Amino acid sequence: MSDLAFGIDIGGSGIKGAPVDLVAGEYADKRTRIPTPQPSTPQAVADVLAKLVDTYQLSDDVPIGVAFPAPMQHGVVRSMANLDQSWTGVDLPALVQRATGRHAVAVNDADAAGVGEVRYGAARDADGVVLVATLGTGIGSALVVDGVLVPNTELGHLEIDGHDAESRAADSAREREDLSWDEWAERLQRYFGVVEDLLSPDLIVVGGGVSKHHEKYLPSLHLRAPIVPAQLRNAAGIVGAAALAAGR
Numbered sequence: 710m711s712d713l714a715f716g717i718d719i720g721g722s723g724i725k726g727a728p729v730d731l732v733a734g735e736y737a738d739k740r741t742r743i744p745t746p747q748p749s750t751p752q753a754v755a756d757v758l759a760k761l762v763d764t765y766q767l768s769d770d771v772p773i774g775v776a777f778p779a780p781m782q783h784g785v786v787r788s789m790a791n792l793d794q795s796w797t798g799v800d801l802p803a804l805v806q807r808a809t810g811r812h813a814v815a816v817n818d819a820d821a822a823g824v825g826e827v828r829y830g831a832a833r834d835a836d837g838v839v840l841v842a843t844l845g846t847g848i849g850s851a852l853v854v855d856g857v858l859v860p861n862t863e864l865g866h867l868e869i870d871g872h873d874a875e876s877r878a879a880d881s882a883r884e885r886e887d888l889s890w891d892e893w894a895e896r897l898q899r900y901f902g903v904v905e906d907l908l909s910p911d912l913i914v915v916g917g918g919v920s921k922h923h924e925k926y927l928p929s930l931h932l933r934a935p936i937v938p939a940q941l942r943n944a945a946g947i948v949g950a951a952a953l954a955a956g957r
């Protein structure tokens with residue numbers, strides 16, 4: 710099998726993709742970003758995906774992995790908050806396969822990022838239970854046990870203190886409420902404290918764009934498990950989805 714797969718990260722504002730070198734765990738060519746079409750219907754997004762893949766000269770056997778910002782089960786979108794509502798019930802791998810003629814897999818965006826971090830990043834070769842949490846508009850979660858993904862966890866939606874956890878502790882809450890780093894760290898302490906009591910992870914990895922400012926809030930957190938910033942940053946979803954597409 711070739712060491713190349715194509716990874717795509719579908720987001721509310723942009724659709725990003727790049728060929729991924731699966732040995733190095735990094736882009737094999739520059740990343741392309743196309744704005745998410747409005748309305749972001751499945752067909753409109755499928756057309757963008759086909760265009761994105763056509764930007765590159767890839768042999769026919771290069772598979773496609775897609776990271777998608779919603780709960781998914783076996784590639785089928787369970788519910789949708791960030792894109793057009795008509796996504797609910799769509800079989801995403803089948804849609805991508807029709808649009809590109811290539812083998813495709815699709816997973817939740819945080820699951821993809823988790824796989825990226827475990828295969829190539831901050832949790833590389835970690836044994837035991839690894840929790841990867843992405844802090845952005847929402848909170849995404851990936852649970853990986855001895856290198857195997859336990860898919861579809863939605864730990865951003867735990868109800869904590871009467872609130873949907875991500876509405877208080879996501880990076881968007883920090884921005885919306887203009888919280889200081891210390892105030893936000895208190896929210897994160899409460900969030901990760903609850904998650905830690907439920908799952909006893911051996912390692913917690915924090916991803917999402919705000920992970921680049923990790924020194925402003927991670928040192929304030931006191932948990933039993935080590936809590937470390939993600940290493941692949943924004944590439945984690947694309948790299949992880951590509952790895953899953955190639956069965957790595």
Ligand code: BGC
Nearest residue numbers: 778779780818819847848849
């Ligand atoms: C969604 C998750 C997603 C996360 C990050 C949450 O609101 O429910 O499926 O992984 O946001 O995009």
